[in-house]
Amino acid sequence: MKIDLAKYGYKPGLETPSGELGRIVRVDRGECDAATSSGILRVLSDSQRSQNLLAPVVGDWVSIVEDPDLGFLINEVLPRSNTISRRDPSEQIIEQVLVANIDHVFIVHGLDRPLPPGRLERFLVIAEDSGAEVSIVLTKADQTEEISEVKSIIKAVAEDKPIFVVALRGGVTEGLDEINKLMEAGKTIALLGESGAGKSTLINALVDDDIMATGEVRAGDKKGRHTTVTREMILHPKGGVLIDTPGVRSVGIWDAQEALERVFKDLEHLSNQCQFNDCAHATEPNCAIKEAEKKEVIDPYRVQRYLALQKELEEQKNR
Ligand SMILES: Nc1nc2c(ncn2[C@@H]2O[C@H](COP(=O)(O)OP(=O)(O)OP(=O)(O)O)[C@@H](O)[C@H]2O)c(=O)[nH]1
Ligand SMILES: [Mg+2]
């Protein structure tokens, strides 16, 4: 089936000198699905032969060639306009690129559970670091009476981010229109959030089709069951694509100093008024952060979380 790659985000300038242009819509071990103008192709990532080939991720634009023995091969990953990256969850201190070439990130939270501000801050830093737009989507509005409390938690750590609220249950689809308005041909939106947050349910509702499997959360603690196990790109009827991702409890930030400073610009701004340039906001005299804490104009827990994230980045630099 022919595919109009403009719907998948093709922009002039994305050219391959040799081979066919494709966009990675799904990655399994060593094999990927790629959308090309002639349809979805199953392609191998040619990293055995070309050692320096980047491992392709969902959202990548690639050049595909046909090998008489091996079939379709990716022979080049085109330069990425941006990535969403986190620290690899393995022991090693390395980067893991989650998705590439993203226009908008949705941080998805289910209102059937509490929202720890520290978790939101971490998601904000990795989303902000991509340079894409960032919004927060609250799902399961039918499951809580405390939406305004949750909104004030969000305002305290992400005051400038748009918040969307949806309720999707038994045929009820509240709040979808606002999100559907954002969809347009060529736009790529990635969804991040905890397992059970309702990412796949939201995508199904947006595309009005049961494409992604969804799973009940555990009755007691509302924990998700990790239903989605691979990152996957889904085409929206208006054009534009949504990327579903497996749920993660928390993310390790990666090489995101500037994003950290933007997410914590309130504290960055204050710390410019400390007496010492390298103030650690601990026991130094004339520390603007400590003074603001004493006056109770800033949340000391937010300061602690900020310093912990800074330390995390320092440790990565010094490895
Ligand atoms: N009541 C209600 N339930 C919802 C809503 N959105 C999602 N759910 C339910 O929440 C559960 C988890 O939804 P999923 O879409 O599988 O969550 P997910 O974020 O994709 O989870 P993982 O794939 O594990 O990361 C399912 O039982 C959904 O039916 C909502 O707005 N209201
Ligand atoms: Mg899912």
Ligand SMILES: [Zn+2]
């Ligand atoms: Zn200070």
